[in-house]
Amino acid sequence: MSSYICYMDYLLPEQKMDVEGIFHNLSEDKKSSITDMDAHIKRFKEDTRLDRIAYFKDGQEFSEKVYEMVDKMLQAANIDVKKVTYIMCGNEHLFRANHVSTIHSLQADFGFSNSMILPIMHPCAATLCGLKIADKLLEEDKYILIISGCYWENVEDRYIGFTMRGDGVGLTLVSSHGELKVCDNKSLNYNNAVYDIHGAMRHDPSLSRMNLIQKGSEFLVESMKQYKCNEKTIRKIIQPNAGYSVFHDLYSYYAKVNPELFYYDNIADGGHMCDIDIIRNLKDYMEQQEINKGEYLMIYTPDVEPTFDINYYSSLLQKV
């Protein structure tokens, strides 16, 4: 069955912290690995164009904001909670932060009594992974709810080299009708770990990041080919807020697309919030720009495993 995004929403916490503040609050151990802190921060900010991240003050605020978002969705979308057949989610915070599983709690408290929780542990791509299997799992007149939520308790976990992680909540409601049709999807799991299973080195560790970008660019090209689209027929590529130059300079170079095809407006404020980035950017872009019926948008995200193996996803969306 064809699936449509019939509702999407996101929330950024009110509290903000400057990039400088995060660097200065790193552990002495992490700080000592940075030779010239001021120069490092300057370069990081130039590369990423990230100014500040958004954060929840504690796990309780995180859970309560997820509840607020679900409540708001139920009122806005005006759906029967009993018609939601799956609650998909990909962030372990939703199962553990604040000593509760916010997902199990909300399933019970909002009465999603005909739903099955499906935890898809690709934190940065669960929404896109969910969209990829939604057309097979969706039934007539039913809904699939995809929830994304990030809450990093420890400031140490926010700085991940090429970007900084922020907190947030995102919701996507999929159904057999709506304004945004999920026309097609593509995924690729890429074995990019430094070691093989016998412990032998497969490539120099410094290559992992470059592989991520090169293979990602290749994946973008292959996606467009599969979707029979090109940069003229796609209005925008919505990618994660994981840095400016990586998309503006590298992806555009390798994929041979206009750098302006990517969306940069939300990079400065918030930080990388797993796949909430995609929902945020997609929603904001569609509100900022008049998208005509029939026009196409592409969403793209890589999910990077701790081993540096990568799960790439893209979807072609059409305004209907």
Add this chain to the structure above:
Amino acid sequence: MSSYICYMDYLLPEQKMDVEGIFHNLSEDKKSSITDMDAHIKRFKEDTRLDRIAYFKDGQEFSEKVYEMVDKMLQAANIDVKKVTYIMCGNEHLFRANHVSTIHSLQADFGFSNSMILPIMHPCAATLCGLKIADKLLEEDKYILIISGCYWENVEDRYIGFTMRGDGVGLTLVSSHGELKVCDNKSLNYNNAVYDIHGAMRHDPSLSRMNLIQKGSEFLVESMKQYKCNEKTIRKIIQPNAGYSVFHDLYSYYAKVNPELFYYDNIADGGHMCDIDIIRNLKDYMEQQEINKGEYLMIYTPDVEPTFDINYYSSLLQKV
């Protein structure tokens, strides 16, 4: 499309460790919480009837055994690897142990080039969760491979109060044909956490375990009702090796079924190995007993979240 288990296999590591050895190797901190160690071990062994767990000597052995199992499956089932459309898995060890994602590695090394990795993070129920959605995801003449694998690096993680965790590997291959039909499935996510999202206590912590068993027994009864089966028409209920008396005395009492309906033969040797238990017990039972065409078996497992929320699953299987 109706789905069938067309191949299943499991592997227990050769190395074994006595229950006593694990207790004596616990940290001083954990040991000090046990007042009378000898009495505690005696009671634990009487309750669980667990003698020893099986363990891999390191992460490399774990990954290599997963490879051996996949290799064995490909030879035995004689399938085209390109026809496997999903590789499902639920244990984080498969993504992180040994600094590699064994799943991403094997997908590349065995040439599963048309498959999508779907990580279902219900470690103790990923196989049953996979079976529940398999009929929707499976395509004609295609396969879904479900891989389970446990490797607990730290002896501390093995003792979890009511049982001990062992290591192992399990494989289930689902297709549109085979000897074991997946007739029906049921799942229930149960909000059993001690706290609500606002931090208020929902029930006394000591009740969580009893809730798990009582709700599980209720779920068993509801499953049989949905399957239009009863203890006379089900040959066996295959449950995890997570203790003897919990099933023999408690589940049978609450669900009002004959204690001999459950399967106990593998409890003593191996330890609880997530959902590998189900594959192991099902395979062994079917090899030990003559199951006639048309006869039914039921598989059941609860997956317990760190918060004590529970994901219950059952499936009705029929020998065809």
